[in-house]
Amino acid sequence: MPGAEAQVDLSLVALFMHAHFIVKLVMIGLAVASVWSWAIIINKSIAMRSMAKSMDEFEDRFWSGQSLDELYRGLVNKTNDGFAALFIAAMTEWRRAFEGSGRGFASLQTRIDKVLDVSIAREVERLESKLLALATIASVGPYIGLFGTVFGIMTTFRSIAASKNTSLAVVAPGIAEALFATAIALAAAIPANIFYNKFVRDAGKIQGRLESFADEFSAILSRQIDERAGTVQNRGAA
C-alpha cells in the first residue's frame, strides 16, 4: 500500500498532466479567464478610484468661485473624465455659440443638454466597459469547470471499467484531477462575481453624480443664456 501511494503524484502539475486533453483545455481556458478577470478587476478599481478622486477635485474647484472661462482654459488641453469631461463638452458648445455671429441662443439650451447627455453616456460606457467580461466569467465559469469535472469523471470511470478494479486508490486520482477543473473555475468565478457587483454599484453611483452635476451645470448655463439673451435684447432695444 505505501508503494502504491508513493507512485501516485498528487502535485498540481501532476494533476494537470494526467488529465484528459479536453480537461486540460478547460483548465487552461479557466486559468486564462482568471488572469483576465483579475486584470479587469485591478484596472477597474484603479480607474474608479482615480475618477472619484478627480471628480471630487473638480467639484472643489468648480464651487470655489473661479470663473468658468478660467476653469475652461485650465482644463481644455487635458484629457478629462467625469465632471471635467461634462464641463468641457458643455463649455465648448457654449463658446461655439458665442464665437460666431452671436446668434443661436434659441436652441443653445437644448444643445447643451444633449451634449451633456451624450458625454454622460460616454463616461458611463467607459466606466462599464469590460464589466460584461467579468459578468460572463462569473456566471459561465462554474459551468465550464463543471463540464471539465464531468468529463474527467467520465474518463475515470471508463478507465475503471477497463481495468476492472474499483478500489478507492484507483478511483481517487482521476476524481482529484476532475475536481481540479471545478476548483480553478470557482477560483476564477467567485472574485469575478464579487467585483462585478461592486463595480456595477459604483458605476451607478458615479452615473447618478454625473447626472446631478449635469442638471446643475445646465441650470447655471441656462441662467447665463437667459441673462445674455436679456442683455442682447436690451442692446437691441437701445
Next chain:
Amino acid sequence: MARKLDTLRSLLDWRQPGGFVSVAGHAAMLIVGLAAFSSAKPFTPAQEGVAVDVISEREFNEMMKGEKKGEKRPEPQPRAESVSEIRRNNEPGEAKRDVAAEPVKAEPPKAEAKPEPQRQVAALPPPPVRPPELKPVARPPEPKPQPEEPEDEKAELPTPPKRPDPKPEPKKEDLAKLLEQKQIEEKRREEAKAAEDQRTAEENRKAEEKKRADERAAAERRTREDREKREKEAAEARRLEDAIRQRLLTSREAPSSTGATGAQVSREASLGTENATGRRLSPSERSQLIGLLTEQMNRCLSIPPGAIPRSKPIVALALGRDGSITSGPTLTNPMNEPGYMPYAEANMRALRNCAPFKIPERFMATYEDWKSLLIGFDPSEMQ
C-alpha cells in the same frame, strides 16, 4: 484588429497595471499551490471499534460460576481424589471400586521363558557353521596333495643316480652295496613320506565333508525349531485369549472407578466455566419467598373498608440482598374498577412501610433470580 492592439497597449500602460499584476499574482498563486499541494497527506487509518456485548449480572455470574478466588496453576496437575503411594490416573468418579478384570499377566512370562533357552540353543550353532563358510579361503591346503605327483616324480628322480652306479660297480661292490642300501633306505623313507601326505589330504577332505553335513543338519534343525516355537506361541496366545475372555464373561461387576489417586488430594475447586447455569429459585422456593414477604407485609397492611376489588393487582419491585426495596413498588396493571386502586395502593404502602424484609440466608445464593419480583395480591384472600 485595432481593438486587439488597444488591449495589448493597455497591458503596457502604467495607469492600467492590472494585466501585469494579475499575471504576477497568478504565477505567485501557482507557486504557492505547488508548494502546498506538492504531496497529499495520507489518512491515518481509523482505529476499529471494539464490539462490546452488554450482559446482565446474572449472565456474568453464570459465566464466572465457581471459585472466584481460585488460583490458576501454571501447569495442570492430574486430579487426585484419594491419597495413595501409587499414582493412578483413573477417571474420577463416584463409584469406589475398580473394574474387576485385570489383565492376566502371570502366564505369558513363563511361555516366554521357555523359548528363550531354545533360542539360545538355536543361537549357538551358528558359530560352528561360520568356519565352513571361511573354508574356501582355507582350501589352499588342498592343493598340497597335488604336489604329491611331483613328489612321485622326485621318487623317480633318484633313479638317475643309478646311472653313475655302473661306474662304482666296477670299482667296489661294497660301495655299490652301501649305495644300494642307502638308496633303498631313501626310497623307503620317501615312500613313507608320500603315504603320510596322502593320508593327511584324505583326512582333510573327510573333515570338510563332515563339516558340510553338520552345517546342513544344523540348518534343518533350526528351521524345525523355529516352526515349533511359532506353533507353541500361537497355541499359548490362543490359550491366553480364551482365559481373558472367560474371565470377562464370568465377571458380573459393573464397571466402576475408585477415582484418581495421588500423593496429595487436590483441594482446588474447579474454576468457573463458560456454559454453567446459575442457581435459580425452584417454584416451591419462589412461592416460599413470596409467602415470607407477604406475611411480613401483612403486619403493616390496612385496607380501607369496602375496597375489595375482583381483579388482582400485580406489583413489581426490586429487592436488595438485605431485604430493602431498591426500586418500586410499581403497579403493573392499573384498572378503573371501583376499589381497585385503593386496594393496590394500600398493599404498596404496606410493602413500603415494612421495607427491610427479613430474608433467610438460604435464599442468598439465588439472589440474582429474585432481586426483581412480581407479587400479586389476591383480593379473595382478604375476605
